Amino acid sequence: MSASCEVAFTLNGVKRELTVPAGMSTLEMLRERLGLTGTKYGCGEGECGACTILLDGVTVNACLMFAVDCDGRELMTIEGVSVSETGERLRDAFVEQGAVQCGFCTPGLMVQASHVIAHHPGADEATIRRGIEGNLCRCTGYRKIIDAIAAATKPGTNRGAQGASHA
Amino acid sequence: MHDVAKARPVPASTLIGKRIAKMDAPDKASGKTRYIQDLELPGALHAKILRSTEVHARIVSIDTRAAKALPGVHAVITAADVPWQRPIGVGKDHLPLKTDCVRSLRDEVAAVAADSEAIAEAALKLIKVTYAPLPLLVNTSDAAAPGAALLHEGRAGNVAMTFDYAQGDVVKGEAESDLVIEDVFRLHYVTHCCMGVSGVIAEFDPGGNLLLYSNTQVPFLHKREFAELLGIDPGRIRIIQPPIGGGFGSKLDIYPFEPIAIFLAKITRRPVKLVFTREEEFVASPTRQPVLLKLRSGCRKDGTLTFRTVDTVHDNGAYTSWGATTPFVMMQTISSLYRVPHCKYQTKAIYTNNPYAGSFRGYGNLQATFAVEAHMDKLAEALGIDGLSFRLKNAQDPGEVTPQGMHFKSCGFKECLSTAAARSDFLRRQAEYRARWTDPNPVKRGIGMASMLHVGGGAKIYPSDGCGTILKLDDFAHVTLITGASEIGQGSETVLSQLVCEELGLPMSAVTVINNDTDITPWDVGVHASRTTFIAGNSAIGAARKAKAKMLAAAAAKTGIAQDALELSGGCIVKKDSGERLFELGKFLRGLHFSELAELVMTTHYYEPPSKHQDKDFHGDVSAAYAWATQVCEVEVDTETGIVRLLKVTGAHDVGRVLNRLGIEGQIEGGIVMGQGYAITENLMVEAGVVRNPNFRDYKLITAPEIPEMDISFIETMDGEGPQGAKGVGEAPAICIAAAVANAIYNATGVRLYALPFSPENVYRALHGASQPPVWSSAA
Numbered sequence A: 001m002s003a004s005c006e007v008a009f010t011l012n013g014v015k016r017e018l019t020v021p022a023g024m025s026t027l028e029m030l031r032e033r034l035g036l037t038g039t040k041y042g043c044g045e046g047e048c049g050a051c052t053i054l055l056d057g058v059t060v061n062a063c064l065m066f067a068v069d070c071d072g073r074e075l076m077t078i079e080g081v082s083v084s085e086t087g088e089r090l091r092d093a094f095v096e097q098g099a100v101q102c103g104f105c106t107p108g109l110m111v112q113a114s115h116v117i118a119h120h121p122g123a124d125e126a127t128i129r130r131g132i133e134g135n136l137c138r139c140t141g142y143r144k145i146i147d148a149i150a151a152a153t154k155p156g157t158n159r160g161a162q163g164a165s166h167a
Numbered sequence B: 001m002h003d004v005a006k007a008r009p010v011p012a013s014t015l016i017g018k019r020i021a022k023m024d025a026p027d028k029a030s031g032k033t034r035y036i037q038d039l040e041l042p043g044a045l046h047a048k049i050l051r052s053t054e055v056h057a058r059i060v061s062i063d064t065r066a067a068k069a070l071p072g073v074h075a076v077i078t079a080a081d082v083p084w085q086r087p088i089g090v091g092k093d094h095l096p097l098k099t100d101c102v103r104s105l106r107d108e109v110a111a112v113a114a115d116s117e118a119i120a121e122a123a124l125k126l127i128k129v130t131y132a133p134l135p136l137l138v139n140t141s142d143a144a145a146p147g148a149a150l151l152h153e154g155r156a157g158n159v160a161m162t163f164d165y166a167q168g169d170v171v172k173g174e175a176e177s178d179l180v181i182e183d184v185f186r187l188h189y190v191t192h193c194c195m196g197v198s199g200v201i202a203e204f205d206p207g208g209n210l211l212l213y214s215n216t217q218v219p220f221l222h223k224r225e226f227a228e229l230l231g232i233d234p235g236r237i238r239i240i241q242p243p244i245g246g247g248f249g250s251k252l253d254i255y256p257f258e259p260i261a262i263f264l265a266k267i268t269r270r271p272v273k274l275v276f277t278r279e280e281e282f283v284a285s286p287t288r289q290p291v292l293l294k295l296r297s298g299c300r301k302d303g304t305l306t307f308r309t310v311d312t313v314h315d316n317g318a319y320t321s322w323g324a325t326t327p328f329v330m331m332q333t334i335s336s337l338y339r340v341p342h343c344k345y346q347t348k349a350i351y352t353n354n355p356y357a358g359s360f361r362g363y364g365n366l367q368a369t370f371a372v373e374a375h376m377d378k379l380a381e382a383l384g385i386d387g388l389s390f391r392l393k394n395a396q397d398p399g400e401v402t403p404q405g406m407h408f409k410s411c412g413f414k415e416c417l418s419t420a421a422a423r424s425d426f427l428r429r430q431a432e433y434r435a436r437w438t439d440p441n442p443v444k445r446g447i448g449m450a451s452m453l454h455v456g457g458g459a460k461i462y463p464s465d466g467c468g469t470i471l472k473l474d475d476f477a478h479v480t481l482i483t484g485a486s487e488i489g490q491g492s493e494t495v496l497s498q499l500v501c502e503e504l505g506l507p508m509s510a511v512t513v514i515n516n517d518t519d520i521t522p523w524d525v526g527v528h529a530s531r532t533t534f535i536a537g538n539s540a541i542g543a544a545r546k547a548k549a550k551m552l553a554a555a556a557a558k559t560g561i562a563q564d565a566l567e568l569s570g571g572c573i574v575k576k577d578s579g580e581r582l583f584e585l586g587k588f589l590r591g592l593h594f595s596e597l598a599e600l601v602m603t604t605h606y607y608e609p610p611s612k613h614q615d616k617d618f619h620g621d622v623s624a625a626y627a628w629a630t631q632v633c634e635v636e637v638d639t640e641t642g643i644v645r646l647l648k649v650t651g652a653h654d655v656g657r658v659l660n661r662l663g664i665e666g667q668i669e670g671g672i673v674m675g676q677g678y679a680i681t682e683n684l685m686v687e688a689g690v691v692r693n694p695n696f697r698d699y700k701l702i703t704a705p706e707i708p709e710m711d712i713s714f715i716e717t718m719d720g721e722g723p724q725g726a727k728g729v730g731e732a733p734a735i736c737i738a739a740a741v742a743n744a745i746y747n748a749t750g751v752r753l754y755a756l757p758f759s760p761e762n763v764y765r766a767l768h769g770a771s772q773p774p775v776w777s778s779a780a
Helices: A025-034 A085-096 A108-118 A125-131 A143-152 B027-030 B065-069 B117-125 B138-146 B171-173 B219-230 B257-268 B276-285 B327-336 B365-383 B386-392 B413-424 B426-434 B492-504 B532-559 B585-594 B662-683 B737-749 B760-767
Strands: A004-011 A013-022 A052-055 A060-063 A074-076 B002-004 B046-051 B057-064 B073-078 B108-114 B128-133 B161-166 B179-185 B199-204 B211-216 B237-239 B273-274 B291-299 B305-317 B342-351 B443-455 B466-472 B477-485 B511-514 B564-567 B572-575 B581-584 B602-609 B627-640 B643-654 B709-715
Touching: A052 A108, A060 B199, A060 B426, A074 A085, A074 B426, A085 A108, A085 A143, A085 B027, A108 A125, A108 A143, A108 B027, A125 A143, A143 B291, B046 B117, B046 B257, B046 B276, B046 B342, B057 B108, B057 B709, B065 B117, B073 B117, B073 B257, B108 B117, B108 B257, B117 B709, B138 B305, B138 B342, B161 B327, B171 B291, B171 B305, B171 B342, B171 B572, B179 B365, B199 B257, B211 B219, B211 B257, B219 B257, B291 B365, B305 B365, B327 B342, B327 B365, B327 B443, B365 B386, B386 B413, B386 B426, B386 B443, B413 B426, B413 B443, B413 B627, B413 B643, B413 B709, B426 B443, B426 B737, B443 B477, B443 B737, B466 B532, B477 B492, B477 B532, B492 B511, B492 B532, B532 B564, B532 B581, B532 B585, B572 B585, B581 B585, B581 B627, B627 B737, B643 B662, B643 B737, B643 B760, B662 B709, B662 B737
Parallel strands: A004 A074, B002 B709, B046 B273, B211 B237, B305 B342, B477 B511, B643 B709
Antiparallel strands: A004 A013, A052 A060, A052 A074, B046 B108, B057 B128, B073 B108, B161 B342, B179 B291, B199 B211, B199 B273, B291 B305, B443 B627, B466 B477, B466 B602, B564 B572, B572 B581, B627 B643
């Protein structure tokens, strides 16, 4: 249980090397060792999607993956996604379309949505719905999340709200 | 979304009714928001709770020696270490750490504070508890049976709480009836499933003052509770509320984990953080109140309701939280959703060894509405009247004062009914689907309707139902809105800012909200009863109007123009008639601050709604306004598999007035989907006191592909007391769905279901005659 392993990977574009316990999950490593708390613990069992991250460009549940398995790979978390071009578009769409309420599921959904957009440009309603079916949201009823992702697939058209963000 | 114009004109304005983005959304969408789970205080210890492995047992011994010896463990506590602990919760029947007996599987037996969660968990495994099992009381009939063991001393018959309400004379009402029906309904366990699990951080300063980082929805009430628990002055307790990962009523009571973290912080003199696992969240956070309900209803041939008699039994679980008090709300639906001259409602909450129920969005109203609206359909059908006409005939009108004393000053109920029916093409579809009962296609369609009444202007349960606001305008005309009302994701800080900006003629970007620190914010009773927009909104408007009056009075003195000829607009003081700009607001404020006037523009306002406490017989106008809605659900039922799909919800909501269109749509959509889960997929399976499905694989929340099409109309009745005419809406959208789906399943199949949820298994069994409707248990 106390065995440790060295891992080296790219995280949000920056090379990282650290030593982690063999039993540590990627979620714990991100949150507790690297201070990246945007990735959330919702269930620890891969059922809720709150800990969704990109691993070599594919979304995974960070809670189900050992930290040691990050070795040699490329990770992107919400902290990386939200400052990417797609991420900013998505963030604006989430804000303007009212896709955020308590916000706890939002980072995972943002990451998942970035994946959906990247792999299904101009995705239709059904594709978007299926694309986020692994992410649970208890507040919004998903409607506005779906609308936000749809809006973000069409750059320049996501003007849902006024007032918007704090300047 | 669709608006229905009302007789009363909706005034023109700049911000009201617009789509205003939530102020906290950019941070949340960027992963920057720090929830309690994300907070790490330097030097904090991590706590874990050892829960009972027995449903009902005597605690023979607890051996903590090995756990205490584990390196990294700072404290291991049991009830013996906190002899001064006191009972907590609504019923004060609950010690945080159990002494001689455990009464449910969630019961807290010991707790550990350690350097890390992993060490704390390892320490839990080293605690040896010996139990002597006691007989289980896991249903209300057994628990209420004569001679049953008492779960709490002095609680004869294991009765935790009773309610008894009557209006008119039901015997007379029944004698006057041409038609009488009676059915029994069973409503199941569901739970909140907040995406952020429960958590708390407790820290004492050297003077013994407590700082609590808490997810509570009622910080000011909790100050008092924690003070009583610790035997200290409430003024020595400060509660900070980090953003919370969902509330829905779950955080209205005090639960054992909070005092336990406080005990550990007191004993270790270190900050202590305690966060649940998801499994713990399922097992040890409250449920919605499960209910067995018998309803007897009658009407005349002409479709006039005559009487309604309701008996309910609530499985209270092992301890008493807000779930036991849901009859307060249930009786409102029973007595006052429709005009019923004679009405009687009796209920008992019975202690068992099951999980205990708390408050949950809708607060008993989903359960009461489920039964009442089933009978509205059944009575209508038996009379040969369509369900819409039957409801319209008995629906409340504006101005009505019900026998329970509720005064419907604004009431768009009939517009809700007719709008939802028209937009869903209800009558035509209902007839068409019914005609397909004999059609060989095993996949049927059905449409069903249900309506609801809920408090929309607070609920006077505590001595005050008020909320305070402090408003500060700084020398750059930036507004700090300090409100007692908590943001729990519902968008309160945005709508409150919007109301303030509307008064002050400022853009949304001019406001910062402070709403999460009891040392700063003025009193508020808490986030519940759909009250925040109404109560905190009126409070914020009051403070803004005082600030405005102060600024305009100063401008009038300076210019010699009458105060009522001046206005705030576009960040300036302007002439009302011409719009001519007289002063830029920031500059004007600096002139007040820095001149010999030496004036700050800082105002306070406390709003107390003009509602009344109910008397001992539950009569009284408990809310300052009431919200109404009708929802029509269209379903597809696969009779070969029992799968029910919710295809479309057509809702019409009397919301008083739309303030933030984006926010209100989000509340309604989210509520509809929560109601869909209650109706179809969610089921906390409790067998012999054990939660069998404490995870999201087996406890099925609705996912994105399953949501229905939603067509929502807003009925703007412009409530005279509401902030800008608005009424509360937070709970309303979740209330009718299960009832409307039940009516839709009947319309699809000709089979009426009396028990939730409408899972494939339950529906299949009911459709194929393989299950019996619920039966009333007289022992209960």
